[in-house]
Amino acid sequence: MNKNAFLPGVTGLALLLLVAVPVSFVVLQAIFPHLDTSNYSAPFTAFSRVFTEPQMLALVATTLKVGLGVALCSALIGVPLGALRGLFRLPGAALWDVLFLVPFLLPPYIAALSWMLALQTNGYVQQLLPWLHLNAFLFSLPGMIAVMTLNIFPVVYFAVSRSMAASGSRLADVARIHGAGAVQAFIRITLPMALPAMASSLLLAFTLSIEEYGVPGALGSRSGILMLTTGIEQRLADWPIDLPGAAVLSLVLVAMALCAYSVQRAVLAGKNVESLTGKPADVTPKPLSGWTFPVLALFSLVALIAVALPLASMLATAFSGTLSGGLAFSNLTLRHFAALFDVHGDALSALSTSLSLASATALIAGATGFLASWLVVVRKIRGAAMIDGLSLLPAALPGIVVGVGLILAWNRSFWPVTPYNTWGILLLAYCCLLLPYPVRYVSAALKQIGGNLDAAARVHGASAAQTLRLILLPLVLPSLLASMMMVFAVASRELVTSLLLSPAGVQTVSVFVWRQFEQGSVGDGMAMASVAVLLSLTLMLAAFRLSQRQA
Incomplete structure (x- = not known):
């Protein structure tokens, strides 16, 4: 050679x-349903069969609801925190970055199992706060979206914080000098500069959530909530095994993911906002002044919920002799x-x-x-x-x-x-x-x-x-x-x-x-x-x- x-x-x-x-074999199996027997007859019939099944619409709709819900909730958490981190002098900024890296690195299925142990009936949270009943919320569509959001929102947080830190606040300050209010300058100047990073991270959050199996498998199976990922797994695990159906659902999931990536590329191509002043941006963060304590309280609350609670639940279970023994020193082992x-x-x-x-x-x-x-x-x-x-x-x-x-x-x-x-x-x-x-x-x-x-x-x-x-x-x-x-x-x-x-x-x-x-x-x-x-x-x-x- x-x-x-x-x-x-x-x-x-x-x-x-x-x-x-x-x-290639996923595509071939979806097109030729009898491929496993080397029979190439009845092409594309698996598509019509799967698409006409009663649960098909529900699978696609639930997957889209979860994806859009996680993207929206990730924006509600990640954008404000990212803006505060990128534009202001946040005490302990590097520590907050490390803490918010933990949820994204925590395997989603372990996070879901930890939340189950914490929030289910007689779980750790109810042992500490007997009046708080969150079992019904956890095993529901909003609960599943919340758990997935707490794992995925750091994608948005890091994208927004880095983008706003890079663009700085100099242009917004110029707008303030010319009569714009603080909110108006943020909405009209600072936010558009970060829109490409926001759009990219939110669409990534959508894609990550529709592809996830661990959280739907742990929480959805107990509440009857099925997504495309769990639907594919069922067709492979339940007898008779439905290989063509699994292949068709796989292509539907890939198509949704590729559509998200295509939208991401289109948004980034059409909304590229640049400063044409020829001068480097002022990246010096602003002081928080009187807002220091409220901002630290907000960051602490998010870190407590997204990082401390699931990790504490995981470790409490690992060191407990029995679940029925609860949170007690006598139960440590x-x-x-x-x-x-x-x-x-x-x-x-x-x-x-x-x-x-x-x-x-x-x-x-x-x-x-x-x-x-x-x-x-x-x-x-x-x-x-x-x-x-x-x-x-x-x-x-x-x-x-x-x-x-x-x-x-x-x-x-x-x-x-x-x-x-x-x-x-x-x-x-x-x-x-x-x-x-x-x-x-x-x-x-x-x-x-x-x-x-x-x-x-x-x-x-x-x-x-x-x-x-x-x-x-x-x-x-x-x-x-x-x-x-x-x-x-x-x-x-x-x-x-x-x-x-x-x-x-x-x-x-x-x-x-x-x-x-x-x-x-x-x-x-x-x-x-x-x-x-x-x-x-x-x-x-x-x-x-x-x-x-x-x-």
Whole structure:
């Protein structure tokens, strides 16, 4: 093989296996309902069957309600907090940023289970405040939206705060000088400058919420609220298994996610607000003056609800001997953590499996993302647009769709060797879902470097592999390592594909926690969740610090 074609060939093969194959089989199964028997008759009949089912409209409507509700509630929380953080001198600003990073990094299914333990009848909140009854609210559509909002609103908070901090308040001050009031200057000047970031983050919040399975699976299953994600899981879990129906619902979910991304791009393209003064913006934050205490009280209230309560609920359960024992010193125990390290139990095996899979995912996704970014940004080879599209496509693919695609693709008799029903299928799923992380990080780093170094090395006789290894890799290594730590942290607690694809005898951390709750061993599940959350938060904060240093 031509040496110049080796690296592009390896990258193309990796993207084909990780992304193109599962997506193609979802599309094929939806079009040809009898594909599993190699029968291509009655094309598109699955669409008419699924679309005419009585519950179809309810699934789509509920999914849209949840997505729009989470986006709206995230705006109500994230925009005011982000504006205060970006425009004013907030005491302990870095601490608030770290605290509000926690809900987004907390696995949604663990957050949902923690809220169940806190707010259900005789839960922790009712033990402390007997007059407060929130069980009915929790197991309802508004309750599900509230729990998802508390996980997702940091997306809006960070986007708005960074945007307003970058644009500053100088133009608003000019408007104040010319007679505008404070509110009018904010609405007419400051807010439009941040509209692109707001629109982008709100549409991202919408997409994240419609793709989520953990919260609907934990709360919706008990209240009869079904979304597209839980509807897909039911068709795969209940007998008879409905592969064509699951594929059709998967395409509907992908279409909704792609529509959200298309709207996001359209909004950003049409509403790009820039300052044309030619002068740098004044980024000096304003003092809060007499509003310092109310603003700190607001930030503290949000941190208490979104961060402290779910974490406290998780830890209280992990350290409680029994749930019926309640919040009492006599009920404290370490036996749930001790059970995790019992050599005869499943917990240690699950933790080992998750760490091994997460490590392999970080290496494979990191290497593939690095090569794909290099081919697209630096080499600009023929077919770069296809490589770029395939490497970023998983960002619009819900995890459950990737799981369905891998089942459809690899559970076939014509494959001489298949990863199906082995740990390899989980590795493929994780790599597919998390590939966009290294692609985005490394692409941004390579764009800052430019193509001159690569060209100079090639002129002086270096091969493509030598240039890549000796020059470009050391320069982008901090960004690549940061992305790989993010991949490791997310892969170590991924739920939906793990539930769909885990073969018999193989458990990951997320599957272990989920099954402990189903079996009633809540303390063991929350002890494992505590360890997983601590590991994920530590690695993601390390990645955040590393990327900040690189910036």
